[in-house]
Amino acid sequence: xxxxxxxxxxxxxxxxxxxxxxxxxxxxxxxxxxxxxxxxxxxxxxxxxxxxxxxxxxxxxxxxxxxxxxxxxxxxxxxxxxxxxxxxxxxxxxxxxxxxxxxxxxxxxxxxxxxxxxxxxxxxxxxxxxxxxxxxxxxxxxxxxxxxxxxxxxxxxxxxxxxxxxxxxxxxxxxxxxxxxxxxxxxxxxxxxxxxxxxxxxxxxxxxxxxxxxxxxxxxxxxxxxxxxxxxxxxxxxxxxxxxxxxxxxxxxxxxxxxxxxxxxxxxxxxxxxxxxxxxxxxxxxxxxxxxxxxxxxxxxxxxxxxxxxxxxxxxxxxxxxxxxxxxxxxxxxxxxxx
Numbered sequence: 356x357x358x359x360x361x362x363x364x365x366x367x368x369x370x371x372x373x374x375x376x377x378x379x380x381x382x383x384x385x386x387x388x389x390x391x392x393x394x395x396x397x398x399x400x401x402x403x404x405x406x407x408x409x410x411x412x413x414x415x416x417x418x419x420x421x422x423x424x425x426x427x428x429x430x431x432x433x434x435x436x437x438x439x440x441x442x443x444x445x446x447x448x449x450x451x452x453x454x455x456x457x458x459x460x461x462x463x464x465x466x467x468x469x470x471x472x473x474x475x476x477x478x479x480x481x482x483x484x485x486x487x488x489x490x491x492x493x494x495x496x497x498x499x500x501x502x503x504x505x506x507x508x509x510x511x512x513x514x515x516x517x518x519x520x521x522x523x524x525x526x527x528x529x530x531x532x533x534x535x536x537x538x539x540x541x542x543x544x545x546x547x548x549x550x551x552x553x554x555x556x557x558x559x560x561x562x563x564x565x566x567x568x569x570x571x572x573x574x575x576x577x578x579x580x581x582x583x584x585x586x587x588x589x590x591x592x593x594x595x596x597x598x599x600x601x602x603x604x605x606x607x608x609x610x611x612x613x614x615x616x617x618x619x620x621x622x623x624x625x626x627x628x629x630x631x632x633x634x635x636x637x638x639x640x641x642x643x644x645x646x647x648x649x650x651x652x653x654x655x656x657x658x659x660x661x662x663x664x665x666x667x668x669x670x671x672x673x674x675x676x677x678x679x680x681x682x683x684x685x686x687x688x689x690x691x692x693x694x
Contacts, residue, residue, distance in 0.1 A: 379444045380419040383451035385410050394453070395431040399441055400511065415451065425468065427511050430460070436596045443468040443508055468508055471499055475512075485681055489519045497528065505533035514545055518661070518675055522553040544657075551655030552674070561669045564622070566648035569632050574645055579620045581669025585689060586618045587682075590650055590661040593623075593630040598660040602638055604679050608686060609642055615690045616667075622648055624659050 381396065385408075388394075394408040396418075405428065409416040425445040429438035430453060442449055442463045449469050452462035459479045463469045478491045496516050500509045513528045520528075526549050529542060536542060555562055564576040580586045589605050591598035609619040619642040623631045628646040635644060650656040654663065654674075662682060666672040676682040686692075 375423050376421050377423075377446035378419060378421050379446065380417060380448040381406075381408065381415060381444075381451060382417045382448060383415045383453065384413055385415060386413065386452075386454040387456045388413070388453075392432060392455070395433075396428050396444070397431045397438060399427045399429045399438075400507075405444065415453075425507055427508055436600050442472060445469075468503070468506065471503070472508070475499075485684075489675075492516060492519055493524065497531075500528050500531050504531055505536060510536055510539070510542055510545075514541075514657075517545070517549065517552075517657070522549045522556055522655075525549050526553075548651070548655040548657050551653070555654050555663075555671060555674070557671050557673060557675075559671050561665055561671060562653055564645065564648050564650060564653050566622070566645040567628065569628070569635060569644055569646065571628070574643075576620065576622075576645065579618055579643070580665045581667075583667050584616050584618045585667060585672070586620060586665040587686075588620055588622055588663045588665065590622050590624050590656050590659050590663075592626040592659060593634045594626065595624075595659050599634065599638070601660045601679065602634075602640065604682075606638070606640060606642075608683065612686055612690055612692075617686065617690070618642070620645060622650055624648075624650055624656065 385392075385394070388410050392410055394410070396405045396408060397403065398405055405422075405426065406418050406420055408418055408430075422444060425443055428442055428444050429440045430451075431438045432455065435455075437458055439453060439455070439457065440459055442451060442460060443466065445466050445468055447466040449463060450465040451460060454461055457480075459476055461476070461480060463473055463476065475492070475495045478488065478495060483491070493516070496512045499512060503509050509532055510529075513525055517525050526546065529537060529546060529549075532542065561576065561580045566574060568574040576588065580588075587605075587608075591602065605619065609617065621635075621640060621642060621644040623644065623646050626646070631644065631646050634640070662674075662676045663671060664673040664676065664685065673685060676685060
């Protein structure tokens with residue numbers, strides 16, 4: 356009898372394990388692809404490759420596989436620095452419209468969460484002013500979080516949107532997640548960071564941040580901020596490809612506005628002075644640097660590139676400069692320059 360019981364129990368465990376596994380399938384079209392291009396489907400959170408997509412005559416050769424939980428994915432291509440975001444790999448067939456000239460998917464669908472995500476992509480692909488954009492993104496993310504409080508997409512979107520929303524808005528969204536997700540280590544880290552952001556939000560006075568300059572002498576952000584000039588703090592690292600792609604624009608803005616009173620200071624994140632300095636020399640970065648600082652624990656910076664703009668009196672003017680376009684617009688407004 357015992358043998359029969361344990362046999363039945365093992366069978367139930369096996370069935371439960373099978374029930375947790377689902378089959379996914381990807382199909383769709385690709386624009387602006389070379390005949391030899393191979394695309395990679397990457398887990399956007401764990402940064403691991405799930406599968407590759409082959410292209411023929413502008414169409415994805417259907418790919419399929421199994422996973423044990425829904426996974427937020429992006430599309431990467433060798434030689435491309437910024438992946439194309441984003442879709443959910445879940446049970447069923449997802450249909451992707453990919454354009455390799457864009458950073459967002461023009462269209463996704465075919466499964467429930469991808470149909471939900473399409474509303475977000477519609478906003479990201481539309482032309483609108485920044486205030487309207489942020490408002491609409493908040494509306495869509497809020498709806499997804501409220502409707503799907505236990506889905507992994509919800510905390511992912513909160514984390515990805517944190518640079519657009521106020522810390523109070525982001526914390527409010529976290530409180531709508533299921534208790535299990537709220538208790539996760541990832542959300543704990545995000546909440547800790549958001550509380551730091553709240554302490555250093557727009558309108559607050561700067562907080563001291565120390566480190567070393569390229570010549571090895573001690574330096575601090577107070578050497579630059581609160582001294583009568585607008586100061587742009589650019590958080591970057593030698594290992595961060597988007598940071599290096601962004602740097603020529605930062606240098607150009609510094610050269611454009613330095614005579615009008617703009618100061619720029621680079622602040623490296625999780626890097627060594629030697630590696631940081633090799634990039635400074637190679638790119639000819641003309642503004643001062645602070646190495647070996649702790650911006651994550653002082654300003655709540657969780658992802659780079661990241662920028663904070665300080666007013667002449669040292670108050671934080673903006674920390675939601677989410678794009679190059681928005682940064683250029685902000686500086687043009689401050690210095691009364693027509694682009």
